[in-house]
Amino acid sequence: MSRVLITGAGRGLGLAFVRSCLERGDTVWAGVRQPQKAPQLTELQAKYPQQLHLIPLDVTDAASIDSAWQQLQAEAGALDLLINNAGINSMSADAGGSAAHLRLGELDSNRMLAMFHINAVAPLMLAQRCIDLLAAGENPRIINISSWLGSLTNKTSGGNYSYCASKTALNMLMRALAFEVISKGIITVIFNPGWMQTDMGGPRAKLTPEESAQSILKVTEKLTPSDAGRFLNWDGTEHPW
């Protein structure tokens, strides 16, 4: 029974993490930008009134991170698991919802930086803010949802600059964090969740988000300090950098 904070918890993989954690008895703080626009979380709250707490959280907003920390400090006092799940790809509404800016010749630095902020910098900022809560937790873990598209080894075609590079950056930032916070007993790893049937992955994807979330949680339970800084697939196999 862990105390868990999940970002981007209103839909997709984040929502699947919320369900899976609740089903195994965890207490969940579901970080969501606009709780009033997350009806599935509201339904879950009615079913799990003691276990599920909604927490307004825009991961790119320092004030939002700070007020989330204050709510966690007051309601939980410690965290056992931080799941950095929130992210966007180049087709997400937050990235403009069109592929135009993906093409060489039309790349836009502000859009690229916004993608880097959400996908790479924000998870580190949130982890930084929550370190004291995690250090006070039991078997604390930070898991970061990356992508196979962040792998340098796997990059054999051009394009998709922002998303791929933002996930590569996330991998490096979290590997660096992993080696630093292991001294506090916090195990940090990076996961490729696989291709999932979410708004981002589309209906033709191979995995349901529930399959990915459940598998990642099982792998996470078995992590040991020697796993800190690894890049893993959802099923626990090694992912090439």
Ligand SMILES: NC(=O)c1ccc[n+]([C@@H]2O[C@H](COP(=O)([O-])OP(=O)(O)OC[C@H]3O[C@@H](n4cnc5c(N)ncnc54)[C@H](OP(=O)(O)O)[C@@H]3O)[C@@H](O)[C@H]2O)c1
């Ligand atoms: N789907 C796949 O096949 C796939 C493959 C590889 C990796 N991934 C990674 O898996 C993670 C989850 O993806 P998904 O498929 O579940 O995507 P999704 O269905 O598009 O959901 C994205 C989630 O991120 C949240 N989010 C975006 N910007 C945010 C911000 N600034 N602050 C807080 N939350 C924010 C969204 O919140 P709102 O509801 O408020 O927009 C939403 O809950 C992402 O990191 C993604 O890169 C997905």
